[in-house]
Amino acid sequence: MKTKLLIIASFLLVITISLKTLAQGDPFKNAREKMVKHDLKGRDINDKKVLSAMGKVKRHLFVEKSLWNVAYNDYPLSIDEGQTISQPYIVALMTQCLNLKPTDKVLEIGTGSGYQAAVLAELVDQVYSIEMREELAKEASLRLKELGYQNVKVKQGDGYFGWPSYAPFDAIIVTCATNQIPTPLTKQLKEGGRLIIPLGNTLFHQTLTLITKVKGELKVKQISGVRFVPMIGETEKK
Ligand code: SAH
Numbered sequence: 001m002k003t004k005l006l007i008i009a010s011f012l013l014v015i016t017i018s019l020k021t022l023a024q025g026d027p028f029k030n031a032r033e034k035m036v037k038h039d040l041k042g043r044d045i046n047d048k049k050v051l052s053a054m055g056k057v058k059r060h061l062f063v064e065k066s067l068w069n070v071a072y073n074d075y076p077l078s079i080d081e082g083q084t085i086s087q088p089y090i091v092a093l094m095t096q097c098l099n100l101k102p103t104d105k106v107l108e109i110g111t112g113s114g115y116q117a118a119v120l121a122e123l124v125d126q127v128y129s130i131e132m133r134e135e136l137a138k139e140a141s142l143r144l145k146e147l148g149y150q151n152v153k154v155k156q157g158d159g160y161f162g163w164p165s166y167a168p169f170d171a172i173i174v175t176c177a178t179n180q181i182p183t184p185l186t187k188q189l190k191e192g193g194r195l196i197i198p199l200g201n202t203l204f205h206q207t208l209t210l211i212t213k214v215k216g217e218l219k220v221k222q223i224s225g226v227r228f229v230p231m232i233g234e235t236e237k238k
Contacts, residue, residue: 109159
């Protein structure tokens with residue numbers, strides 16, 4: 001009797017889950033697969049885990065409905081407060097440069113919509129993300145919770161100072177432009193840790209720069225030309 005009830009309960013659970021999945025649907029599955037194939041694999045994104053994460057995260061859910069139809073095109077999209085989500089290729093490239101392991105602890109500066117944080121959360125155990133603009137921080141935190149990302153912690157604040165209480169980090173990703181590397185961030189990087197940051201003129205374009213901490217020294221590698229919205233706050237005074 002007990003076994004019978006258990007079988008019926010499991011059966012009902014499976015039906016409920018299937019109906020839920022069906023109702024939620026995935027109308028942009030093809031568009032997402034096409035994006036991964038053409039704009040990422042078709043270029044130099046070859047890390048299988050990064051490709052899989054990019055194929056999983058529903059970018060359209062991070063922008064307003066009027067942009068859903070173009071959410072998988074390879075260009076930046078506007079979010080609130082005059083900010084933007086980077087084009088998928090740049091999100092994938094920055095993530096690939098970080099060479100992440102599942103056990104890594106990652107810090108992001110510039111949560112924005114939470115899209116990049118979600119991609120990171122598919123790849124590592126712990127993601128910490130700081131957003132300067134209060135509304136964006138609140139919205140992104142809620143969105144990530146609703147989408148089931150329990151391994152992302154978002155806070156409102158100036159990312160220039162990092163997040164000392166959770167430091168040191170295996171990797172740090174800065175998704176706003178600055179003309180110098182914030183010192184607190186390099187201090188919060190573990191030995192062997194990686195930091196990716198758009199460095200240069202914050203009003204025009206920057207160079208995506210990868211910094212690796214090797215025996216306490218910072219090794220610098222320039223990756224490509226990029227254009228990001230400027231970092232605000234403490235960095236502006238420097
Ligand atoms: N990674 C985001 C997009 C980032 S846009 C995404 O996937 O959607 C850059 C973000 O950096 C903006 O939301 C901006 O408000 C934020 N920002 C600018 N200066 C900052 C600072 N000092 N600390 C934290 N966030 C900052």
